[in-house]
Amino acid sequence: MVFIPPFVPDAFLSMYLPAIYAGLIVGFIGTMAIALKREEIHILILTDLVGLAMIFVVSAVGTDLAEALILPGLVVELAETLAISEILITREMRIIEQDPRRNLSKSSSLFPQPFALNMEIMTTAPNFIALVLVGYGIFLTGFTGGAVAGGGIVLYALSKKARGLPVLVLDGVAGVSGIAWCLWIIGFLLFFVTPQYWLLSLFLAACGLLLKVASKVGLIGLLMREDLDKE
Amino acid sequence: MIEVQIFFYFGIFLAIVGSIATAWGPGVNDPIIRTFNTEMASIGVCLVLLCYNHVLALLTLLATTVIITLILFRAIIRLEEMGADV
Numbered sequence: 437m438v439f440i441p442p443f444v445p446d447a448f449l450s451m452y453l454p455a456i457y458a459g460l461i462v463g464f465i466g467t468m469a470i471a472l473k474r475e476e477i478h479i480l481i482l483t484d485l486v487g488l489a490m491i492f493v494v495s496a497v498g499t500d501l502a503e504a505l506i507l508p509g510l511v512v513e514l515a516e517t518l519a520i521s522e523i524l525i526t527r528e529m530r531i532i533e534q535d536p537r538r539n540l541s542k543s544s545s546l547f548p549q550p551f552a553l554n555m556e557i558m559t560t561a562p563n564f565i566a567l568v569l570v571g572y573g574i575f576l577t578g579f580t581g582g583a584v585a586g587g588g589i590v591l592y593a594l595s596k597k598a599r600g601l602p603v604l605v606l607d608g609v610a611g612v613s614g615i616a617w618c619l620w621i622i623g624f625l626l627f628f629v630t631p632q633y634w635l636l637s638l639f640l641a642a643c644g645l646l647l648k649v650a651s652k653v654g655l656i657g658l659l660m661r662e663d664l665d666k667e
Numbered sequence: 668m669i670e671v672q673i674f675f676y677f678g679i680f681l682a683i684v685g686s687i688a689t690a691w692g693p694g695v696n697d698p699i700i701r702t703f704n705t706e707m708a709s710i711g712v713c714l715v716l717l718c719y720n721h722v723l724a725l726l727t728l729l730a731t732t733v734i735i736t737l738i739l740f741r742a743i744i745r746l747e748e749m750g751a752d753v
Contacts, residue, residue, distance in 0.1 A: 448719065451675055455715065458679040462686045462708065469690035477698050477746060481739060484705045485686050488712050491728065492682070495719050506716075506724040510731045517735050521742035528751045580723060583730055653734075 441499065448498035459492030476524055480517065487513040507579055511649075562595035577642040579649055586653025612651050619644030671718050678714030685711055698743050702736060 440449070466485030473479055487509070494505045566588040573585025623640030626633055685708030688695075695701045709732050716725040 447671065451672070451718070454676070454679060458682060458715075462682055465683075465686045465690050475752065477743060478701060480742070481698060481701050481705060482689065484735065485689055485708060488682065488686070488708050491712055491724075492715065495716055495721060495724065498719055502719070503721045503724045506721065507727055510724075510727050514731045514734060514738075518738055521738055524742060525745050525749075528746055528749050531751075532749060580726070583727070587730070 444498055452496050452498070455492055455496035459489045459496070462492060463489030480520055480524070483517070483520075484513075515652075562591060566592035566595075573650065574646065577639070577646050579645055581642075582646045582649025583653060585646065586650040589650065590653060612647055616644040616647035616651070619647070674714050675718040678711045678718065681711030681714065682708045683711075685709075699740070702739050702743070706732070706736075 463486055466482055466489060469485070470479050470482045473482065490509055490513075491506055494509065495502050497505075569588030569591065570585045573581040573583070573588060575581070576584060619640050623637040623644065626637035626640070685704060685706075688707060689701055689704040692700075692704055695704065709728065713725055713728060716728065
């Protein structure tokens with residue numbers, strides 16, 4: 437017996453089987469390519485394909501549940517890619533340290549040349565756009581707001597660093613993350629203990645998630661900092 | 668009036684062709700070309716999400732695709748300048 441909720445539109449029902457089969461085909465192609473490749477960086481890129489297959493299968497549900505499941509899936513995939521790329525780089529550095537005859541060549545970076553242009557729009561526009569992004573992110577709250585605000589923080593840091601200016605380094609980002617977890621857990625607890633304060637607990641959870649996601653995206657900006665540090 | 672189903676099946680087509688191109692396409696031994704081919708499959712997924720009205724998921728997919736591309740480029744450049752076999 438197949439249980440179909442009554443609020444699923446008819447058009448989505450006819451799209452269910454093709455989406456599931458497409459997800460299976462894409463996942464099969466991705467895993468086959470992973471099995472045939474031996475270099476780790478290629479495997480890391482091909483992991484993206486398996487993530488896309490996951491999105492296909494989840495989105496075939498077609499309700500708000502699908503949307504709620506896709507968001508954490510994407511973020512977990514992002515964190516996984518970040519962690520594995522760090523591991524690959526660290527391992528390669530360890531191999532070089534063990535064999536000192538192979539010296540590091542003169543390094544290039546993601547942004548090879550610092551901007552030396554002295555135009556007014558270079559100083560004012562990134563500040564304004566970052567301010568608007570952070571303000572709009574705080575207004576949105578929740579997951580999306582965190583992403584928007586974090587994007588604003590990253591844009592600010594990148595635009596200052598690309599011109600060779602010092603960036604204000606905030607220590608204790610991990611502490612902000614801990615406070616965000618506490619807010620989230622308190623909000624979740626209040627939902628069950630005192631359901632009449634649901635608005636308060638909703639906003640506690642939303643603001644906690646905002647802090648958490650914004651600091652996570654800001655962390656990615658900090659990680660890019662070492663690439664931008666070169667003159 | 669163009670049917671929504673056309674975009675849906677075109678998205679599926681793009682995703683499958685893009686994944687085949689990522690796996691066995693021309694010149695994929697260069698990791699940068701392989702990364703670019705992944706974008707094609709993700710555009711297909713974007714079309715499918717658009718047909719399902721998943722706006723938040725679509726926006727998050729776009730944002731994470733950009734960030735993942737940056738991370739992968741950083742890893743590829745670092746590994747190549749250290750002389751690893753990529």
